[in-house]
Amino acid sequence: MKIILYMAITANGYIARENGDTPWSEEEFKAYYGFVKERGNVMVGWNTYELMKSGGEFEKCGNPFVVIVSRDNKNKNENEANACCASSPREAVEVLAGKGFKEVVVGGGGTLNAGFLKGGLIDELILDVEPLIFGKGIKLFKDTDMEARLELLETRALSKNTVRLRYKVVK
Numbered sequence: 740m741k742i743i744l745y746m747a748i749t750a751n752g753y754i755a756r757e758n759g760d761t762p763w764s765e766e767e768f769k770a771y772y773g774f775v776k777e778r779g780n781v782m783v784g785w786n787t788y789e790l791m792k793s794g795g796e797f798e799k800c801g802n803p804f805v806v807i808v809s810r811d812n813k814n815k816n817e818n819e820a821n822a823c824c825a826s827s828p829r830e831a832v833e834v835l836a837g838k839g840f841k842e843v844v845v846g847g848g849g850t851l852n853a854g855f856l857k858g859g860l861i862d863e864l865i866l867d868v869e870p871l872i873f874g875k876g877i878k879l880f881k882d883t884d885m886e887a888r889l890e891l892l893e894t895r896a897l898s899k900n901t902v903r904l905r906y907k908v909v910k
Contacts, residue, residue: 740793740836743887744845744852745865746879753876754847766898767867768799774844774865776801781844782831784851785809787820791846804838804859806831835890837881850883856885862888863909870900 746754747763755761763771775781783791787850789805791797797805805822808831825831828851835843845855855861866879889906896904 740831740832740840741842741862742845742855742860743778743842743863743865744855744861745771745867746758746847746852747867747869747896748879749869749871749876751872752879753873754849754852754879755877757875757877759786759877762871763869764866764901766901770903771898772799772801775803777845778803778840778842778844780804780806780835780838780840781787781846782806782808782825782828782835782851783846784813784848785852787846787848795820803844804835804840806834808854824834828858828860830860832860841902849877849879853880853883853885856880856887857883859910861887863892864906864908866906868902868903868904870896 746832747756748768785806785807790860802821807824808828810826823834825834832843845852888909890909892907893905895903
């Protein structure tokens with residue numbers, strides 16, 4: 740199974756403003772929704788789940804199967820038919836493997852992304868770089884001292900101002 744971390748980022752590496760706001764371009768949202776819809780799944784942290792659910796984002800992604808990665812078991816959402824909780828990135832991957840997915844999407848936030856990186860679980864990294872700079876915000880990988888070597892697989896323009904960088908994580 741291939742694990743793909745897909746994020747839109749600012750030119751200085753933030754995935755959202757401090758309040759969680761993501762003022763990405765229409766092209767970026769369309770690309771993200773299509774990517775998740777094609778794979779039928781996404782793994783997110785609790786805050787990202789709440790933001791996406793309240794904004795109707797899952798519907799725009801074709802109602803994918805969602806794994807909410809949270810150590811806090813009180814957040815389990817047994818009422819959601821198309822969502823479940825996992826207590827770690829590895830458990831989230833096991834859940835999706837058990838459902839037969841061949842490619843799975845890590846959809847953020849920064850703490851979850853760092854957990855996948857620390858666990859050596861990311862196979863590919865897709866970064867859509869938006870033409871913005873935030874003075875403060877949520878980093879791509881929150882508070883981690885991990886390092887990874889990447890191999891560039893593809894670059895392409897999503898629009899006049901947005902560029903996609905696709906990397907393989909060298910293991």
